[in-house]
Amino acid sequence: MEECFSCAKCCKRYRITILPEEAEKISAFLNIPKEKFLEKFCEIKEINKIPFYVLRKIHNQCIFLDNNKCKIYPVRPYQCKIFPNLGSKFPFCKIQKEIFTDPLAYIVWEKYKEYVKKVREIGINALFQSQC
Numbered sequence: 766m767e768e769c770f771s772c773a774k775c776c777k778r779y780r781i782t783i784l785p786e787e788a789e790k791i792s793a794f795l796n797i798p799k800e801k802f803l804e805k806f807c808e809i810k811e812i813n814k815i816p817f818y819v820l821r822k823i824h825n826q827c828i829f830l831d832n833n834k835c836k837i838y839p840v841r842p843y844q845c846k847i848f849p850n851l852g853s854k855f856p857f858c859k860i861q862k863e864i865f866t867d868p869l870a871y872i873v874w875e876k877y878k879e880y881v882k883k884v885r886e887i888g889i890n891a892l893f894q895s896q897c
């Protein structure tokens with residue numbers, strides 16, 4: 766039942782948030798310092814008044830999308846991994862799976878709750894630095 770048709774609409778529609786542990790993994794995969802990754806590939810956006818690093822978009826699509834393929838697929842962010850398992854139904858997505866069925870979605874949800882708590886406590890800059 767689950768089958769991704771690689772239409773890449775999900776990579777074009779959304780801003781993908783980056784958690785500190787993801788910044789570590791992706792920068793290691795790209796073999797660049799984390800600070801460089803954040804500067805070159807991310808920008809800060811407020812979502813519900815909470816600052817997040819999000820992947821930049823170029824020409825209305827994720828900066829890592831190339832010919833409808835993800836250039837960082839092995840280390841793609843959680844949001845990409847669990848799509849379309851959180852939130853509402855996505856009529857543009859050809860995957861026909863039940864939402865809220867992926868155990869990883871619950872783990873990721875907890876990670877985001879922890880992120881928000883820590884950002885409120887120490888701020889986004891200190892939080893991303895503290896993971897060095």
Ligand code: SF4
Nearest residue numbers: 776827829830835845
């Ligand atoms: S990181 Fe990869 S999977 Fe995620 S939105 Fe960007 S191109 Fe798509």
Ligand code: SF4
Nearest residue numbers: 769772773775858859
């Ligand atoms: S929108 Fe759905 S079918 Fe299209 S690439 Fe994304 S996950 Fe796959």
